[in-house]
Amino acid sequence: MNHHPTLVKNYGPPAFVAARGEGVYLYDDSGKQYLDFGSGIAVTSVGHSHPKWVAALQAQAATLTHCSNLYAIPQQQQLANRLVAQAGAGRLLFCNSGAESNDALIKLARLHGKNICGEEGKRFTVVAAQNAFHGRTFGGMAATPQEKIQGGFRPMLEGFKFGELNKIETFDNLVDDSVAAVFIESIQGEGGLFPADASFLQELRALCTERNALLMLDEVQCGIGRSGHFFAFEESGVKPDAIGMAKGLGGGVPIGAIWVSEPYAELFQPGSHGTTFGGSPLASAAANATLDIIEEENLIENVATNSPQWHAELQKLAEKYPELIAGIRGAGYMVGLALKPEGHNLKITAAAQEKGLLTVPAACNVIRLLPPLIATTQQLSKSVAILDEVFSEQIS
Ligand SMILES: Cc1ncc(COP(=O)(O)O)c(C=O)c1O
Structure with a gap:
């Protein structure tokens, strides 16, 4: 997408038009659903529009x-x-x-x-x-x-x-x-x-x-x-x-x-x-x-309880794609995947977005996963499944 003509260009061109949010999901203006593991850069801690x-x-x-x-x-x-x-x-x-x-x-x-x-x-x-x-x-x-x-x-x-x-x-x-x-x-x-x-x-x-x-x-x-x-x-x-x-x-x-x-x-x-x-x-x-x-909703316990399994699944992913993932770091619902080769984080962020998963790039060739604290084990596993597809397409 192009920059809007009356907005200063201090950000990169936007990825899509954000139209609506509900729980762990963000929707664009065409109705496409995204599993929002960016949370507006670690902001929407209880998900979007919690009643x-x-x-x-x-x-x-x-x-x-x-x-x-x-x-x-x-x-x-x-x-x-x-x-x-x-x-x-x-x-x-x-x-x-x-x-x-x-x-x-x-x-x-x-x-x-x-x-x-x-x-x-x-x-x-x-x-x-x-x-x-x-x-x-x-x-x-x-x-x-x-x-x-x-x-x-x-x-x-x-x-x-x-x-x-x-x-x-x-x-x-x-x-x-x-x-x-x-x-x-x-x-x-x-x-x-x-x-x-x-x-x-x-x-x-x-x-x-x-x-x-x-x-x-x-x-x-x-x-x-x-x-x-x-x-x-x-x-x-x-x-x-x-x-x-x-x-x-x-x-x-x-x-x-x-x-x-x-x-x-x-x-x-x-x-x-x-x-x-x-x-x-x-x-x-x-x-x-x-x-x-x-x-x-005991969300801090939710994070503490669900994280080890999710981290283990991400670790398995890193072992499956050693040529693409250099390591996993972080704590709880704040995880970084360090990628290979250099500059791949933007490419993987875009590819994951295409498949309905939002992540946020960080320095050192990292993509960040920052799910809302309400994310369930199923949703965490879904993020790993989407990333698996993304990485498998990179090597095929
Ligand atoms: C650790 C840390 N400190 C400060 C800031 C700046 O916060 P804000 O963008 O709300 O000014 C950020 C934003 O990403 C951050 O991650």
């Missing part, structure tokens, strides 16, 4: 959609309470996207640096990971050291250094007394599906505590149940100082958030940060409905 989610949005839209943060928003307070129950003692700040949540975390790091050395502009470096993706704002880009993200937009925001994921010595070398925070994704998504090892996260925790740097985790893509835990870092037992989230939180309505642990929760003071839309009654109601559905 309970739709009813909550309709009721909230009819009552109060927006009022700004000049006034108390009970739905936002309820959501904050629920996220504190998941993350631990602390406070929430709401925004509208993953990149905005990460910008807020970078601002938190600067406040922390000023607080501990008593002077602004002295201790503000953030150490992130080389293969990271943290979003497209100037803060997010600066924390994302990829030419395809930063190219054309320099100069970048200053104060970022990069270690290598899962190599603690590279962070050990970088975290000195100019560093305010370490900032990593618990599972790298866009970068090619690389999970942070539990032992690496534990070592980072110890390093940050020893050097008085915040440990900030980006759970924008891997959080809210996708890994088989509410937060992907839970597997490691580590307690971060701050967490960024978005995507799956609203189930399709834009909302982002940061959780800040109790000792740092007072760093933001009235006037230090804000947003007109963040945590609106409508967005908060959508997030509360999403969390209700996740709880009532």
Whole structure:
């Protein structure tokens, strides 16, 4: 398809016209059904148009959609309470996207640096990971050291250094007394599906505590149940100082958030940060409905229970097509197939789409499978069957 004449061409040409969604399925304007294992890039966590989610949005839209943060928003307070129950003692700040949540975390790091050395502009470096993706704002880009993200937009925001994921010595070398925070994704998504090892996260925790740097985790893509835990870092037992989230939180309505642990929760003071839309009654109601559905339908257990079998089926596929699949990585309903030869991920994404399966390409020649948390074992197996057909046609 061509670009629309009045839309900026910052995205590639669209694959098809998205017309309607229902549960795990997306439909195009010709009525063709797709098993949606992209979930709008890890967003539609409870599937498309879940009746309970739709009813909550309709009721909230009819009552109060927006009022700004000049006034108390009970739905936002309820959501904050629920996220504190998941993350631990602390406070929430709401925004509208993953990149905005990460910008807020970078601002938190600067406040922390000023607080501990008593002077602004002295201790503000953030150490992130080389293969990271943290979003497209100037803060997010600066924390994302990829030419395809930063190219054309320099100069970048200053104060970022990069270690290598899962190599603690590279962070050990970088975290000195100019560093305010370490900032990593618990599972790298866009970068090619690389999970942070539990032992690496534990070592980072110890390093940050020893050097008085915040440990900030980006759970924008891997959080809210996708890994088989509410937060992907839970597997490691580590307690971060701050967490960024978005995507799956609203189930399709834009909302982002940061959780800040109790000792740092007072760093933001009235006037230090804000947003007109963040945590609106409508967005908060959508997030509360999403969390209700996740709880009532035991969706995190669903992910944890169904994943091993699905991963095993994908592993078998990798063994069947060693010339096309280099490996399987990930956790829960966030899986990457590393492909061969180079550049094949776009070809396989298109071929799977043709056969009715939506996936999302990532860096390092990976295709990502990000089913909604409602996906059943049958639907997971169906994705493997479609991929089997796709790969078998590649070699015939
Ligand atoms: C880990 C991570 N952080 C941040 C972002 C940026 O989120 P958004 O596109 O909502 O700004 C993304 C988006 O893919 C992401 O995967």
